[in-house]
Amino acid sequence: MEQGRAGVDFDSLDWLRRNSPAWRLLRADHAALVLSFLGRVFVEENIRSISAVELAGRLEDELFALNERFGEGTYPRTAKAYLDEWAQPDVGWLRKYYLPGSDQVHFDATPAVERALAWVQSLRARSFVGTESRLNIALELLRQMAFGAETNPDVRLAELRHRREELDAEIARVSAGEVDLLDPSAQRDRYQQFVTTARGLLGDFREVEANFRTLDRELRERIATWDRSKGELLDEVVGNRNDIAESDQGRSFHAFYDFLLSPRRQQEFSDLLARVQSLAAIGELDPRMRGIHYDWLDAAERTQATVRLLSEQLRRFLDDQVWLENRRVMDILRSVEIHALALRDHPMGDLGYEIDGVAPHVVLPMERPLYQIRAKQVLDSGSDADAAPPEVDVSALFEQVHVDPTRLREAVRAALSGGTQVSLPELLAKHPLEQGLAELVTYLSLDRDLTFELVFDERRQEHVRWHDADGRQREAILPAVAFVRRSLPGGE
Structure with a gap:
């Protein structure tokens, strides 16, 4: 897309219509209230920060006067409700913040208010252009x-x-006495251009401050989402610690700020302004122009203070990041020390791991056999009536073990009749295993019962012993198991 055509592109304009706070302000039902009130406070009076209490009081007076003029209920909400709405992120007409060291809310107008106000003022008819x-x-x-x-x-x-x-x-x-003088129209032309430029500079300071905050937020996001080493992070941050000052916005601002701080330039500007204000051809003078350079200096100093504050906050943010990383390192070292002390008295033979093999089992592709066609088996489905039936041993069918879970549940309920819970070893001490491992597994599967529940404790282990049919002792190691009586509705 060409740079010159970007401003009239359909997609760009449609995006601005839906997302620009200035456009949203122009479309608002109470745009006249917002522009007139915020324009008078933050633009005409050049207020850069005002407490919520003072701003709400001034808005209350404004709302009272408008309701008296246009009828009760024209603006039914309170001043605080209007201010909170205008400061919402999805509205974006006021910036709501706290001053350092203060617990009182303060407000400042956003650049969107100045843009909308400048556009509305440009709609007025001018007698001289x-x-x-x-x-x-x-x-x-x-x-x-x-x-x-x-x-x-x-x-x-x-x-x-x-x-x-x-x-x-x-x-x-000039030495020969030929002096070219500006006619009155040329003087008014240049004075009008001076007033427009001077007022525009005040609005630009607020936008410069907002852009500095955007640059600071982008740098913080880069630090917060950093996924590489700590050394690279420090190189990135230290190497770009002057991102705000070295940006196009920052260089232009500092050049203008140095101009304002020059005593010689200030005196020259004051002298020229006094001489221009005394010209009779200009006619009606703009009262703001008498001390416009002091307004510039105040706005520039506030922007400079914002940059200093952002730099200080960024430094503290990095200090917090480094402190958190150092604390994490110390926690890891302390954990290693605790584990080392806990394992100090264990034999070295117990501190080991078993591996499946000391060398990998490699099978090369050419070592695999090729596909071989299987020989077809001939099936003889005929029957030999004279052949004797094969002998089949059916004794294995009668050796199957069946454990009755009802009997085991009754044993658990009987053990819980005298208490709220009973461990598996205590239960087996009263009712020894009669069917070996199958009966033990059935005990562990008794989890669907209305009167008790099965609880496992993986942190402890228990040994369960029994004798099999051949008289040999068997042992099973399993987590600690307990049967806990359920609380029935209406009961205990």
Whole structure:
């Protein structure tokens, strides 16, 4: 997509219509209330931070005046409800935050409010529209970009000599008494352009601050989702610790801030502004322009403080990350020490593992036999009537062991009649195994009973012994097993 056409692309405009807070504000039913109130507080008065109590009080007065004017119920909600709604993330007209060291909520307008307000103000009809000054500014910007990027010294020297010749010619004309004066329309044109630029700078500071917060959030997300080594993380963060200051937004801001901090530039600006304000051809003056450079300085200082605060928070965030990683390392070392002390008194023969083999069993593809066709077996389905029937030993059918689970359940219930639970060894001490391992397995499967439940404890082991039919002693090692009586509804 071409850069020049990106702003009028259908998909881009449709996305902005659905997601832009400024567009959402223009479509709101009470857009006039939001723009007039927030514009007066945060734009006209240049307030960059105000407590929730003070802002709610001012909004209450505004709502009372509007309800008196247009009828009770025009704006039925409280000021706090309106402010909370405007500060919702899906609305995005106010930024709600806490100042460092304060537990009181503060508000500041978002750049979306200034964008919407600037667009609404541009809809007003203007009696005078200057174009000459903007043309001169455009030409001067093109000249600065063209010759500012020129690497050929001869070309730059030729341009400087040309500008010197123009200055010498102008000096000669002024010395001869020929002074070119701006006519009143040209003065009003340039003053209008100055007011628009000066007011726009104040709005740009709020957007610059928001962009700094976005850069800080992106850096935090990169640190939080880091999945490589700690050394690489430190290299990444230390190598990019000046991401905010070295961004295009940061370099431009610091250049402007250095300009404001220059006493010589401030004095020059104050003198020029006083001289312009005294020109009679300008007519009605903008009252904000008398101290606009102080408003710039205040807004720039607030933005600079935000950058310092974000840098300090980022440093603490990294310190917390390092502290958590060091704590994890210490926990692992302490766990190793505890296990080592617990195994100190065990024989070394017990500390080992059994493996299936010391070498892998390798079967090469060519060692596998090839497919062989099986020989067909001839089946004789005929019967020999004279042949004697084969002898079959059916004694194995009568040697099957059947364990009656009902008898075992009755034994468990009888053992639980005197208590709430009974362990398997205690139960077998009263009712020894008569059918060996099959009876033991049946005990372990008695889990579907309404009067008791079977509980296994994997942390302990028990030994169960019995004698088989040949008189030999058998032993089974299994987790600790207990039968626990259930609490029946309406009973104990």
